[in-house]
Amino acid sequence: MLLRERIDDEPHPTQLQIFATDIDASALAEARRGQYPSAVERQVSPERLVRFFTKRGDSYSVTKSLRDLCIFTEHDLVKDPPFSRMDLVSCRNLLIYLEPASRSASSSSSTTRSDRAGTCSSARPR
Numbered sequence: 001m002l003l004r005e006r007i008d009d010e011p012h013p014t015q016l017q018i019f020a021t022d023i024d025a026s027a028l029a030e031a032r033r034g035q036y037p038s039a040v041e042r043q044v045s046p047e048r049l050v051r052f053f054t055k056r057g058d059s060y061s062v063t064k065s066l067r068d069l070c071i072f073t074e075h076d077l078v079k080d081p082p083f084s085r086m087d088l089v090s091c092r093n094l095l096i097y098l099e100p101a102s103r104s105a106s107s108s109s110s111t112t113r114s115d116r117a118g119t120c121s122s123a124r125p126r
């Protein structure tokens with residue numbers, strides 16, 4: 001949503017493609033559904049709810065235009081070859097799942113194999 005909003009403000013919007021990856025197939029299946037309970041109303045602004053979601057009964061579904069930006073795929077950050085040509089690699093609370101050695105390996109793998117990539121993570125390794 002943030003990237004869509006930012007890019008749509010540009011005079012010549014950049015093409016956006018998001019690889020949403022996880023080692024856990026069931027987590028990916030849930031993410032692919034793009035369906036959220038009504039509690040999402042407390043977490044997402046009214047403007048974004050209108051723009052990016054469709055209300056269906058008691059739940060909200062992500063709009064097709066937002067959903068189509070994402071390719072969901074299984075990927076083990078430690079064992080699988082890294083993706084290349086990424087502009088940004090973002091990991092949300094991933095590092096807490098990894099052993100210290102894997103943390104540093106995954107971090108260096110994301111940055112060295114990604115073109116122009118910035119990285120961000122919402123959890124710091126201890």
Ligand SMILES: C[S@@+](CC[C@H](N)C(=O)[O-])C[C@H]1O[C@@H](n2cnc3c(N)ncnc32)[C@H](O)[C@@H]1O
Pocket residue numbers: 021022023024027075076077078079092093094097098
């Ligand atoms: C806090 S969850 C974040 C899930 C989701 N990406 C999000 O942003 O809501 C961290 C995820 O890291 C995944 N994970 C753990 N080890 C991994 C690995 N080696 N490679 C890829 N994903 C991994 C877990 O399956 C878990 O779903």
